[in-house]
Amino acid sequence: MKHLATLALAALMGLSACGDDGLADQLARKEAKDAVRPVLAQRFPGVPLEPATDCVIDNASAGEILKLARAGVTGVGPEETQLVIEIATRKETIECLLKDGLAPFLK
Structure with a gap:
């Protein structure tokens, strides 16, 4: 079943050239x-x-x-875990978290 989901995801990824909001x-x-x-x-x-998830994405x-979408279908391994940590600790992601992620809880 996961193989079928992976194939479907791959097929849709091929359509991603149709636009960012597609x-x-x-x-x-x-x-x-x-x-x-x-x-x-x-x-x-x-x-x-x-x-926080929105900020990372x-x-x-x-x-x-x-890469993360494939992991969402097939499972998260060490490489994808490291990628999430890398993205989450970027300056822009932290700024997003401070603005959008934590601000509502600080009021």
Whole structure:
């Protein structure tokens, strides 16, 4: 079943050239979020999960999103875990977390 899901994801990824707001991009981001959430929950306990996940995805390159989307379907390994940590600790991601992720809890 995972093989079929991987094939479907790969087929939709091929359509991603149709635009950033297209179905393929939306699907890739959803699958990537499925890979990011458990890493954030384990490595950054207590961080608001949904806003943090959005910040990581918003600060990932298209190639990184595709890599994470594949992991969202096939499973997160050490390489993808390291990628999430790398993206999460980027200056832009931290700024996003401070602005959008933690601000509502600081009021």
